[in-house]
Amino acid sequence: MQIPLVMTVVGQDRPGLIEAIARLVRQHGGNWLESRMCRLGGEFAGILRVNVPTEKKDVFVQSLAGLKAEGLTVVVQPDVAMPQKPGSVALLSLVGQDRPGIVREISHVIAQHCVNIEELETECSSAPMSGETLFSASARLFIPQSCDVAKLRADLELIAADLQVEIHFEKAKETK
Template identity: 50%
Template sequence: MRRRPGACAAGATRARCRPVDRRAVRSGARYTAGVSAAAYVVTLLGPDRPGLVERVSAVALEHGANWEASRLVRLGGRFAGVLLVRLPPERAGDLRAALAGIGDLRVAVDEAGADPDAPGDAAHLEVVGHDRPGIVRAISRVLAAREVNVEELETACASAPMTGEPLFRMTAALRLPPNVSVDDLRAALEALAHDLMVDIAIE
């Protein structure tokens, strides 16, 4: 007779037949039943090389960490990463030591803070123009003056298709406070566009 998933075979002892921990099945992490887990932010910096992400993920799994979110990037020949993981608090120190043991990696493991839903509307900002010093400073000053939170920011420089001149691109995920509208912020940023010689779009 076919057993339903998770059911014990006839005569199985309690020690040999336990409910499946579905969190462990999804993540592959070695969870222990009844052990609470906490969220940690892990930051990594070191020389970039092939296989580094695989090694980091293997170490995380070996220490029972569930990899929930991450940002990994190569910048100037260096590997930089920020991870959000969840694991039992008593394993956090061992995880940091093991990651540092990978070689030439600077590692920090900090307990994550509360992350409640932020009030206000979300907005997406795009900036494109000829590269010059001070673009990020000028735009971030407008945002800070209106208490707009920058939740994610990405910038890059590339050669313009026709002229080959350096072209600056910036994208940002913003969270506006309740007293600031997208139209108000757009007007303030567009006032900078001429001076900075950039195109600015926000929606």
């Protein structure tokens, strides 16, 4: 029998980090299911989901502690499958002149509507003509059935005007 685990991994970036993790997963009879990983600044961060044989779980988790010597901090949690609630998925994108508080203000509006941010990617870049710093964000949102999507959209447009950013909100698909 297999047991699903969710792992977070953080450490100074260098070649071979993912291989070190994958090697331990494989050595313990595990299977790499899905992951999101990236380098920001000089740091590497990732979250991944693996299956390992139930009888090898404890030894596997202990072996991950050995990655500390390679500069990686690993946290392992059981993957507790949450039942999918009815609702929909939406995509949100934003761009505007960078300033402190954009993520806080947008995420506050989203949280007030009990909407979950499932994925978030942000970036600062230089505007082509002016050289000003532009902030951009893209997010995948889970919207519960109980959410008033029109009110959410209106509140997002209101905060976008206050922040002087452009927001694009698109409801993507229904979930069961």
